Amino acid sequence: MSKVVTSGKTVEEAVTQGLSQLGVSRERVSIHIVSQPSKGFLGLIGVKAAKVELSLLPDPVHQPVETAETLPLDPIISEAPLExxxxxxxxxxxxxxxxxxxxxxxxxxxxxxxxxxxxxxxxxxxxxxxxxxxxxxxxxxxxxxxxxxxxxxxxxxxxxxxxxxxxxxNFRERRRKTLEDLADRLAGRVIRTRKEVVLEPMSPQERKVIHFSLQDHPQVKTYSKGEEPNRRVVITLK
Missing domain, CATH: 3.30.300.20 (K homology (KH) domain)
Incomplete structure (x- = not known):
């Protein structure tokens, strides 16, 4: 499967579903917005789903295995020039x-x-x-x-x-530092108790911070479980 068309309440949700179906990260696809969600109450919340088309890009010579979630840590803009x-x-x-x-x-x-x-x-x-x-x-x-x-x-x-x-x-940077400290502290608990730790539900961006903080840890690993908006990070022994 090299191309999928998915829908969601927002464009981002539709993109996330498409990435999940293709089993790749955002960098491996080109994204075409078929339709934006229609405007509803106050012109903000869509009453008609957004629709996007994701197409796989040509395979690189070497594609490393993704160990963290596919959503980016920080929001990005499209590659089109700002003007x-x-x-x-x-x-x-x-x-x-x-x-x-x-x-x-x-x-x-x-x-x-x-x-x-x-x-x-x-x-x-x-x-x-x-x-x-x-x-x-x-x-x-x-x-x-x-x-x-x-x-x-x-x-x-x-x-x-x-x-x-x-x-x-500067809340985003302060929150990131708090999550990195939390990840280190909980990793130590997992090593001491030999029991996995399940964190509270977090946004995709915050889960990404936890995954990245511990992705090179020699003794523990992380993964996510559950469905949005109650998806959680789990820290466990390797």
Whole structure:
């Protein structure tokens, strides 16, 4: 099977299903968006599924075995030049996302500033302002939900699929460090007790941090089990 067409509530969900069916990582396929999810309540939540077509790229000379999950740790944008990433309505999708985040903050009684940072393989919307704990939420859950909606806003009229990450008060880096410390601590527990440890449900990006932190550990290994949104990382002896 060299090509699949899959559907999902979001483009990302459809892509993830396609990667699972093909059994490959994102780097091994080209992605064509057949249709975006239709707009529903407040023009944000799709009532019609997104549809994507994934085609396998030619095999490289050597393809290493993937030990971590296939989803990338950090959201990436498409390889199209930034100047080509204009929505069908002529608006910049990044500006639409920034406006959305600003409007949500205003509705929460917060005065924020949002800056867009483009890197080689990622685009981050940095949120600045007082009382950002309200936008971050417990363990970043509010920030993750806002990020999900910002991606829908950016892509609902975009001619090329883009992915955004939202950050506030450097939360993403602090959370990553916390997860890396957690992974090291739990690996030590597994070695001492000789019993596997099952972590609490995490997002794909956070699970990726755990997998990467321990992928070269000499005594333990990791894998994920369960279905979203209750998928968990398991740390066990090799």
């Amino acid at each position: 080509q990433l204009k929505s069908q309505s002529g608006q910049d999708p990044y500006e639409e996302a920034v406006q959305f985040v600003t409007d949500v903050a205003t509705s929460m009684g917060l005065d924020v500033k949002v800056e867009v940072q483009h890197a080689k393989d990622s685009t981050t919307l940095h949120i600045f302002g007082p009382d950002l704990g309200l936008m971050i939420g417990r363990r970043g859950q509010t920030l993750d939900s806002l990020q999900y909606l910002a991606n829908i806003v950016a892509n609902r009229n975009s001619s090329s699929y883009i992915r955004l990450v939202l950050d506030a008060e």
